[in-house]
Amino acid sequence: MSTFRPALLTDHYELTMVSAALRDGTADRPCVFEVFSRRLPTGRRYGVVAGTARLIELIRDFRFDADEIDFLRRTGVVDEAAAAWLAGYRFTGDIEGYAEGELFFPGSPILTVSGGFAECVVLETLVLSVLNHDCAVAAAAARMVTAARGRALIEMGSRRAHEEAAVAAARSAYLAGFRFTSNLAAGRRYGIPTAGTAAHAFTLLHTDEKTAFASQVASLGRDTTLLVDTYDISQGIRNAIEVAGPQLRAVRIDSGDLAVIAHQSRELLDSLGATETKIIVSGDLDEYAIAALAAEPVDMYGAGTSVVTGSGAPTASLVYKLVEVEGRPVVKRSEHKSTIGGRKVAVRRHKPTGTATEEVVVPQGVPDRQPNDRLLQRTYVAGGEPAEPVSLDESREHLRQCLISIPWEGLKLSAGDPAVPVTVVPTS
Amino acid sequence: MSTFRPALLTDHYELTMVSAALRDGTADRPCVFEVFSRRLPTGRRYGVVAGTARLIELIRDFRFDADEIDFLRRTGVVDEAAAAWLAGYRFTGDIEGYAEGELFFPGSPILTVSGGFAECVVLETLVLSVLNHDCAVAAAAARMVTAARGRALIEMGSRRAHEEAAVAAARSAYLAGFRFTSNLAAGRRYGIPTAGTAAHAFTLLHTDEKTAFASQVASLGRDTTLLVDTYDISQGIRNAIEVAGPQLRAVRIDSGDLAVIAHQSRELLDSLGATETKIIVSGDLDEYAIAALAAEPVDMYGAGTSVVTGSGAPTASLVYKLVEVEGRPVVKRSEHKSTIGGRKVAVRRHKPTGTATEEVVVPQGVPDRQPNDRLLQRTYVAGGEPAEPVSLDESREHLRQCLISIPWEGLKLSAGDPAVPVTVVPTS
The missing domain is CATH 3.20.140.10 (nicotinate phosphoribosyltransferase)
Structure with a gap:
């Protein structure tokens, strides 16, 4: 190609x-x-x-x-x-x-x-x-896969690597057991499943968070992931479920003390009836941070910098x-x-x-x-x-x-x- | 291109x-x-x-x-x-x-x-x-240039980076003040001066070191760099000057305690009348190792892994x-x-x-x-x-x-x- x-x-x-x-x-x-x-x-x-x-x-x-x-x-x-x-x-x-x-x-x-x-x-x-x-x-990615204990991983580190190295990195991460990559060239060149929905910029572009969520759901359906930490996470989750309903596939949290926030988010989602809505976390995750989240109600990890730079x-x-x-x-x-x-x-x-x-x-x-x-x-x-x-x-x-x-x-x-x-x- | x-x-x-x-x-x-x-x-x-x-x-x-x-x-x-x-x-x-x-x-x-x-x-x-x-x-390379205090640097890290990232890394190192790169694509794409002469494999290919040196000098002339540490460095230097004469441009040393060896090599070269022959050192050099060689009789540094990986x-x-x-x-x-x-x-x-x-x-x-x-x-x-x-x-x-x-x-x-x-x- x-x-x-x-x-x-x-x-x-x-x-x-x-x-x-x-x-x-x-x-x-x-x-x-x-x-x-x-x-x-x-x-x-x-x-x-x-x-x-x-x-x-x-x-x-x-x-x-x-x-x-x-x-x-x-x-x-x-x-x-x-x-x-x-x-x-x-x-x-x-x-x-x-x-x-x-x-x-x-x-x-x-x-x-x-x-x-x-x-x-x-x-x-x-x-x-x-x-x-x-x-x-691949070696760094394999350790993250082990640390994730069967939970899915998405590689999203393209922006932290040379533009072509990023495509090869996505390939290595998939080889090591990651389930998805954010990198479209890797999807095309190697047939790796790609994933991704929206960045904070999409929320900021709109007049408020609910408008942004409604737009995303209108475009991608409820089987999507809403990024809920642009402003206040609890309110973000309430907005997400209000807009998408409890059938929303997932929420993503990209900041903060992920262990605490994952717990609180799970409780809140459950209280809103969104018991099947998944929680995806990202933000400077390496194999150690992933291992430390093993006991928390996290469904998928997004790893970026650490995986594409070989985690040290x-x-x-x-x-x-x-x-x-x-x-x-x-x-x-x-x-x-x-x-x-x-x-x-x-x-x-x-x-x-x-x-x-x-x-x-x-x-x-x-x-x-x-x-x-x-x-x-x-x-x-x-x-x-x-x-x-x-x-x-x-x-x-x-x-x-x-x-x-x-x-x-x-x-x-x-x-x-x-x-x-x-x-x-x-x-x- | x-x-x-x-x-x-x-x-x-x-x-x-x-x-x-x-x-x-x-x-x-x-x-x-x-x-x-x-x-x-x-x-x-x-x-x-x-x-x-x-x-x-x-x-x-x-x-x-x-x-x-x-x-x-x-x-x-x-x-x-x-x-x-x-x-x-x-x-x-x-x-x-x-x-x-x-x-x-x-x-x-x-x-x-x-x-x-x-x-x-x-x-x-x-x-x-x-x-x-x-x-x-570029940031790592700039620190190496500062540490080298006016001595020339050659970037030779292509093998430690993704093949295309290596070309961009050579560009950044040159921008930061390196004088040469080993990477031919960087030479062609960006007009960066390239340099390089021979690896240990070239010496090992031949029946003995003198034969290898003679072949290199026959091909590249005396204005070349002979790699003298495949076997014994002192003998390597003697062989180099015996084959090329005291007009030899440079010797390269890629292993050992470079501070000690640079000193001994300078003395030996001088004693052989090769007072103008330069000493190039390489081998896991980062900005700290380069700084530590400031007082030694080194004429040029070759930096690889550390520069292309941003030195940490x-x-x-x-x-x-x-x-x-x-x-x-x-x-x-x-x-x-x-x-x-x-x-x-x-x-x-x-x-x-x-x-x-x-x-x-x-x-x-x-x-x-x-x-x-x-x-x-x-x-x-x-x-x-x-x-x-x-x-x-x-x-x-x-x-x-x-x-x-x-x-x-x-x-x-x-x-x-x-x-x-x-x-x-x-x-x-």
């Missing part, structure tokens, strides 16, 4: 490396790059894989047109040989990785890109941009590292960083009851399989050809199942160890 | 409000919406206006095509009357606001959108998405509020929020020396002008027609001048009051 061209969403140095590798004959050396994280954000017990399907589409469209190549030559980023190579570029290698909705932990090899050095290295920035953003939002962790710390060249593992040995070389295969080990106990990662080999192991990697691209995509709803269900499978401590909002330990088995 | 269509980067409720307002006859009521922030992020002393030029271009392109309208009708977001209205939509109102690069404080009216209710309300999400993102990055404040808390309807000020009176009604005019007051002392904001009136006052609002759009844009370089210079004008305490990295107090003068 997007007509955006992704090829320049790339760091300068990737193309200077291509130039140099073409010149010295290493551009086609078979390489394996791996995406993983050395750590989870402070306080988190799991990461959530998100964005891979979006990424694969962008890689499919990753081509350099004449204008782009002209820009790169004119600015001296690439020489003539590299310009010619870029003109013919399409990714012809393989991509394997964890399913969207899969959990990950420090060291999990969530994406493996293999092919010639040059064709793989140019994808580094795009791969990391998509995954770092989408995984960050706006980017996952995923890296894209060269781990294998011509079949031999390679490792950078800077003072404070280390990676494990070699292409890796990962399984998650489970008890017979289905509870995950361990993730086993084997470099340059295959794990010994046990009865309740699940292979974590699937094929996304083979020989340059994308595999059949998995639907967003399937990925959403996959995450739901994964969260059921981890030990219960893993779902706590408090800081703690990763929900499932990762064991890297040295190559024998 | 982008062929993206912005009209659906919009919240569902804006279009349901349009439907209801068209039905009840309020859609064309003259309204004024204002963008402002109630607070700065914790610890910050100023905000930086960024993104407005980008926003004005998106508003110019804000039209609904047949496919988009079909989606909105099919999904029940709008009725027939609203669909017809959207088909003819173009913004015909006025937009005034602070210049890009201008500082702002709590209560500063950084953008004022006026026109009919419906034509203004549909822009809410887009306006806030662009400004909340771009201002957040990934979104500005800007809101878009209806402040005037048919010439009368309107105010929402929820329990814990308040806004000041009426269209506002703002000036910044200065001492004769040029130091800013106060920002004066007058609702529904004009401030009494004093000799060293500066009017803060300019025209962006008049009667739907965009004004001549200001260049990014002019905005960059404007911010540089603004930062010179604030009291010196305002540039401190530590928490404190806003650098300039805002006084809202009640309408008499």
Whole structure:
């Protein structure tokens, strides 16, 4: 649907490396790059894989047109040989990785890109941009879904994120279990149900609150949500029921001490006979605020800023590292960083009851399989050809199942160890 | 350059409000919406206006095509009357606001959108998405520029941000005074100088470090930067000078205790006769880490994650509020929020020396002008027609001048009051 061209969403140095590798004959050396994280954000017990399907589409469209190549030559980023190579570029290698909705932990090899050095290295920035953003939002959103204990969530944070990041954030939130988004582009692009009725501005536009409510009900019917906190909340609720009748679907409250107000609002609605009218709350809700409302008569939560900014962790710390060249593992040995070389295969080990106990990662080999192991990697691209995509709803269900499978401590909002330990088995 | 269509980067409720307002006859009521922030992020002393030029271009392109309208009708977001209205939509109102690069404080009216209710309300999400993102990055970047005390900065955070947000982040960082970006799309779209040479992968690809360095120098010449920390930094520097000679432009170090290593590296380079070879450091640098390196022999800083994520404040808390309807000020009176009604005019007051002392904001009136006052609002759009844009370089210079004008305490990295107090003068 997007007509955006992704090829320049790339760091300068990737193309200077291509130039140099073409010149010295290493551009086609078979390489394996791996995406993983050395750590989870402070306080988190799991990461959530998100964005891979979006990424694969962008890689499919990753081509350099004449204008782009002209820009790169004119600015001296690439020489003539590299310009010619870029003109013919399409990714012809393989991509394997964890399913969207899969959990990950420090060291999990969530994406493996293999092919010639040059064709793989140019994808580094795009791969990391998509995954770092989408995984960050999905992990925060999943914690909110857990905190909501089955109550519905609507993502309404578009205004707090870059306009295109907002669409991807809506996708990640839905993947994580949110029921609706406010973002229309996400509705169109990904088929996510959208929702929304009116802002305070609509009430202020009218001479009084009842006139505004009457207008909204005339346009949208009683199966709508009236925003009742523009002036006085109690009076707002009385006005809402007076105008719409007790069949009104919902009221929304966007300010104040939501725990107290939800309680008072429920009592008032019930006293007005509106016992089926739902209460939706919003306003700076994060996973902790949602958890704190568990005992209150709230029917749906609207979350904005916190979900689109990853609730304190706006980017996952995923890296894209060269781990294998011509079949031999390679490792950078800077003072404070280390990676494990070699292409890796990962399984998650489970008890017979289905509870995950361990993730086993084997470099340059295959794990010994046990009865309740699940292979974590699937094929996304083979020989340059994308595999059949998995639907967003399937990925959403996959995450739901994964969260059921981890030990219960893993779902706590408090800081703690990763929900499932990762064991890297040295190559024998 | 982008062929993206912005009209659906919009919240569902804006279009349901349009439907209801068209039905009840309020859609064309003259309204004024204002963008402002109630607070700065914790610890910050100023905000930086960024993104407005980008926003004005998106508003110019804000039209609904047949496919988009079909989606909105099919999904029940709008009725027939609203669909017809959207088909003819173009913004015909006025937009005034602070210049890009201008500082702002709590209560500063950084953008004022006026026109009919419906034509203004549909822009809410887009306006806030662009400004909340771009201002957040610019404010963080400006603090890094201050901390760098005249040394050059390169923005290299694309991989830590959504792929399109990365391009906007590069723009904001440049506006704030960064000298380069790694992002090629930002180079092409905004004319920002790009930079970059090689990653650790390029060294690992080759049989040894010297071979990799020789390849890079053969391709890029001695006027390049060699990344010397893939294995042992001291040996890396020796290899770099052995291969490139003492005319090598720069070495980059991306790991370790940068203060210690910068010192050792400078001594080693000097002992090898490479007294003009620059030292570039990178690796999780934020404004505090940069400030801590002020006394070390560092020539350039590379900043990534922190700049693109707003260094702890990934979104500005800007809101878009209806402040005037048919010439009368309107105010929402929820329990814990308040806004000041009426269209506002703002000036910044200065001492004769040029130091800013106060920002004066007058609702529904004009401030009494004093000799060293500066009017803060300019025209962006008049009667739907965009004004001549200001260049990014002019905005960059404007911010540089603004930062010179604030009291010196305002540039401190530590928490404190806003650098300039805002006084809202009640309408008499």
